Amino acid sequence: MRRVSGFTLVEMMVVVVILAILASIALPSYRTLIANNRVVANTNDLIADLALARSESAKRGGTSVVTVCASSDGSSCSGATDWSGGRLVFIDGGSQGVVDGTDSTTILRNSRAVSGLVIASNGFSTAGFVSYSSDGSISSGLPGTITVCSSGLIGRVVSISNIGRTSVAATTAACA
Numbered sequence: 001m002r003r004v005s006g007f008t009l010v011e012m013m014v015v016v017v018i019l020a021i022l023a024s025i026a027l028p029s030y031r032t033l034i035a036n037n038r039v040v041a042n043t044n045d046l047i048a049d050l051a052l053a054r055s056e057s058a059k060r061g062g063t064s065v066v067t068v069c070a071s072s073d074g075s076s077c078s079g080a081t082d083w084s085g086g087r088l089v090f091i092d093g094g095s096q097g098v099v100d101g102t103d104s105t106t107i108l109r110n111s112r113a114v115s116g117l118v119i120a121s122n123g124f125s126t127a128g129f130v131s132y133s134s135d136g137s138i139s140s141g142l143p144g145t146i147t148v149c150s151s152g153l154i155g156r157v158v159s160i161s162n163i164g165r166t167s168v169a170a171t172t173a174a175c176a
Helices: 009-060
Strands: 066-070 087-091 106-111 118-122 129-132 144-149 154-160 166-174
Touching: 009 066, 009 087, 009 106, 009 129, 009 144, 009 154, 009 166
Parallel strands: none
Antiparallel strands: 066 087, 066 129, 087 106, 118 144, 144 154, 154 166
């Protein structure tokens, strides 16, 4: 007698049910992983913008000031503490924290808006921008933080000291 190989319909249904259960368990974790990766990637982009501003101000020397500011249109500073609309890094030759076209104002980098994330600054004496002097310190003299968050998840806090150094830590609570 010849033996027939293959799977029965019942065996196939059991496999499909097991795969459905595994997918329902894994999908929420995958969404959280993607959201956390977006927070980390945007935090790294912010740190890169701050490092560019600090190194560019030191490279230019003298009385040069390089500013990183919140920008909603990609060509001017918004003056707000909400950085979700994007950022500008520019050589600030005129009024500090303003892209005004005077002296040697040059936009070095324009970072795009970020959807689904909340990026907000806190503690700086200047709202919506951080300016670096030629010695690498921040011009305002007061340290502050910029928080990158995704709703319901743990975010990242970028702390900027008065000497211009940045450090990153996870937020202590889930973002609102």
